[in-house]
Amino acid sequence: MHFDAEPARQALAKPYVRGLFLAAILTGSFLLFLIQPMVARMALPRIGGAPAVWNSAMLIYQALLLGGYAYAHWLRHFRPRVQAGIHLALLAAAALLLPIGLIRSDLPQGIEPALWVPWLLCASIGPLFFAVSAQAPLLQRWYASASGGRDPYALYAASNVGSFGGLLAYPLFVEPQFALKSQSWLWTIGYGLAAALIVGCALVLPRTSQAVTAVSSETRPIGIRRIALWIALAFVPSGLMLATSTFLTTDIVAVPMLWVLPLGLYLLSFSLAFREGAALPHMLAQFVPVMLLLFGATLIAGHEQLAYMNAFIGLVLLFVTSVALHGRMYALRPAADQLTGFYLAMAVGGALGGVFSALVAPLVFDWTYEYPLLILAAGLLVPQAFLSSRIARIWHPDPQRRLRRTMIVATIVAALVFLGIFNPADVLGNFHEQIAFIAVVAVGLATVGARPAFMVTLAGALFIFGGYRALEMSFSDARTRSYFGVYTVSDEAGERRLAHGTTLHGVQLLGARERMPTTYYVRGSGVGRAMQALPLLYGPNARVGAVGLGTGTLACYAKPGQSWRFFEIDPAVVRLAQARFTFLKRCLPDPTILLGDARLRLDHTADASLDMLALDAFSSDAVPTHLMTAEAFASYGRVLAPNGLLLVHISNRFLALSPVVAATAQRQGWHAARLIYQPSALEKKDEASTSDWIALSHDPGKLQQLTRRSSGWQPLLAQPGFQGWTDDYASIMPVLRIWNRSPSSD
Structure with missing residues (x-):
């Protein structure tokens, strides 16, 4: 079939043909932001939640994105129709990996997970991710070629609208409505649609490269200083987006899914910045520097009583700064024939910004210093105009x-x-x-x-x-940082406190009461009552496991003859518990502490090797969902003795987790009781906290032995219609307290 350039340009003048390019770019970007959380959910039960693992996964995503942009840049050496043929062949080859799923490969013995995960992800989705990631710059270049030099950069706004749509669609619609297998097939259908749209775009391309751009013969080579400026302008918003997410969720307020807002605003900033017009850049040149002066410092102050206001300020500051910097980048864009090099530099800057905030900063800094540093960098780069x-x-x-x-x-x-x-x-x-x-x-x-x-x-x-x-x-050496967040130890009024960001993580009373359990673990709490009943329930040689070490408070329930082991994912927490607090030193001087993701560690624990297991692995109000699925509870049941007890801590400001536990208990034959403990005013003075614990056992008699010893325990009833979490399906949307107000979930 023969197509000349002139008919192609005439065809492109029709709205439906331009809409074809828009639809293709939107679809590809939408799929790209669906595949990342989808694969993360698939991988979580197999690779755990260790930060080194997820940091290596992030690097793989960034590397594949960079590779896709570099591939699109390389294709510029070919005629448009040849580019289309090569890319369609790549899409067809990548389609052999559909439907999306992880290859069958277990972690080999002795292999570092952070090294194995990149291979797993590359082998499972690498070609698909690579092919889809190249489409935004590639299709823009095709658009310029087919239109005889029309400005293609506005299409990048459509690309980021698609990315924003995918970002919101997964947690709000796809994850709550579909299990992972159905999600995989849904993505496969989307991939087929994207491929069909790309075929349609390829059919309107000219057969020669004569119409690439009307000014291609006049463009000059791009200097290294211009490329470095592009990289810097992309680096700061990308780094600031991740730094804002970290700062808000650790130092301001720990709200589930809050990370979606910074990323969504970052993506939307491209849509606003990549457009013609002088009014917006001029306004931003006066407005954004003032915003940086007024609110950059205000957010760093991080007053807890203004947590939500600070979160709002941080999001607004991120958005206007990103629009200003991306707008300056747009103003410095090259001609269409150099478009792919521009986007490659942008991808390099974005990747470096992500590496700085996600990987380098937690290693180098003991606080979120990357945030003020990036605010300063933004001040150095944003356009500025005198106020009068x-x-x-x-x-x-x-x-x-x-x-x-x-x-x-x-x-x-x-x-x-x-x-x-x-x-x-x-x-x-x-x-x-x-x-x-x-x-x-x-x-x-x-x-x-x-x-x-x-x-x-x-x-x-x-x-x-x-x-x-x-x-x-x-x-003062009061602060420690790891990939999980910032921990601060402070002494005040006869007690030592451990805070994770602005969330209290543990308290130890000083002096004669240093062995007294506090906060969620006081003697009247669900876990406190269970620990005190251990000798009666399992004799003097009870075997106890605890998922989550914290300050080591639970160790002060240990008795001579008992066997204790802790599962802790963060080495920084272990160091703090041993060096800055004395619960372990005074009550359990030689504890067994197993580092790593608790679920993976339990998979290698012998059957029926524990009598009691306490699950309290939540960092602030964040919930590691892979520890709350039916498969995880099956693992807990395997390591517990047939009459063993499982204690699950579900206190949470934002999530009603009792329906999750109740649904799994009903499905797997656990008998369950719940205790919501409300301390008295006198107990609160000794740092007792309101707590919500669920006790479960496959042996109803053993559970009754515990619950009959004290009042307050109530049977845990399953919520009608709630199906619980599995490795194939887990969504926090149904259990968010703003949606879920039923009595059984409070």
Whole structure:
């Protein structure tokens, strides 16, 4: 079949043909953001939730995305029709791996999971991910070729709309409605649709490369400085998106699925930035620097009483900053014939930003210092315009005058920072920090448009309103960071506290009461009553396991002759429990602590080797779903003796988890009782917390022995219509407290 370039261009003028390219790009991007969480859900039971594993998985996704963009860039050496033939052949070859699923390969003995996982993911979905990831830049180049030089960059906005749609569709619609096998077939159908749309796009391509772009003969080679600037402009929003997610979920408020919002806003920023018009860039050049001054420092202060307001501020700041930086990148875009190189540089910057925030920062910093550093980098890169003509006249274009004014600003800011922190002779009163911050911001408003002076004031604002306190904490050695978050140990009023971000993770009373269990583990709690009943239930040689070490509080229920083992995924928690708290030292000096994902560790634990297992592995309010599935409970039942007891902690501000446990108990023949413990006012003074524990056993008599010893236990009833979680189906949407208000779920 013969198609000339001119008919192709005429065809493209028809709305339905342009819509064809839009539909193809939308579909590909939608599929790309479905496959990542889908495969993660498939892999979780087999590879666990260790951060090294997931960091290596993230690197593989980034590498495949970079590879796809590099492949699209390489294809520019061929005629459009040849490009289409090569890409369609790749899509056909990748289709041999459909439907999506992990290959049958178990973790070999002695192999590091972080090394095995990349091979597993590459072998399972690598070609599919690679082929789909190349479509956004490739189809834009085809569009430019077929249209005789039309600007294709607006299509990238469609690409990110598709990505945003896939991001929201998975947790809100796909995961709640479909099991993993059905999800796999749904994705397969989508892949077939995407391939058909690409065939349609290929049919309107010209047979020669003469119509690639109307200005292709006039374009100049792109310099290394321009490429480096593209990379930097992509690096900062990508890193800031991940840093914002970490900062919000650890230092502000731990809300399930909050990570979706930063990523969604990051994707939407492309759609707003990659469009023509001078009004938006000019507005952002004045608005975004002011936002950085006012709210970059405010968010770092991280006041707990304003947690939700801070979360909102952080999301708005991320969005406007991303729009500004991506808008500047769009303004610096090359001609269409160099489009793929532009997107390759963007992918490199995005990958480096992700590596910095997700991999490097947790190793290098003991706090989320990447956040203020990226705010400073944003201040250095965002477009800036003077707020008024009077301010513009202050900053005379003469370099020497500008330098002198910048030095004056630096002196003023340094003085204000000194007064704000030390407040000698009580010059600024009780609100010295706030007064100094407002003064620095006022100075900063007069520097917007004069970048060196603006950077001085921005650094001063960040330092005075939260930065110096963060440095003080770092120098005091009170803070520890791992891939799971930031842990802070503090002493106050006769007690030592461990916080995970802003969430209390454990408390130890100091002095004569240092062995007293506190928080969720007090003697009146469900687990406290079970631990006290151990000698009666299983004799003096009871065998106890605990998933989640924390501060080691449960160790103070241990008795001579008993055998205890802890399962803990985070080595940092083990170090803190042994070095900064004395529960283990005083009550269980030589504990058995098994590092790694608890489910994987339990898979290698002997049958019937425990009498009691306490499950409390939740970090803040986040729930590792693979520890709450039917298959996980089957594993717990296997390692427990036939009359063993399983204690599950389900206290959670955002999720009603009792229906999950009740459905599994009913399915697997567990007998279950629930105790919601409300401490008295006097007990709260000793750091007793409200707690919600469920006790389960396959032996009804053993459960009755426990529940009859004290009042408060209630039978756990399954919620009608709730099917529970399995490795094939688990969604938190039905158990979010904003949706689920039934009595059985409270």
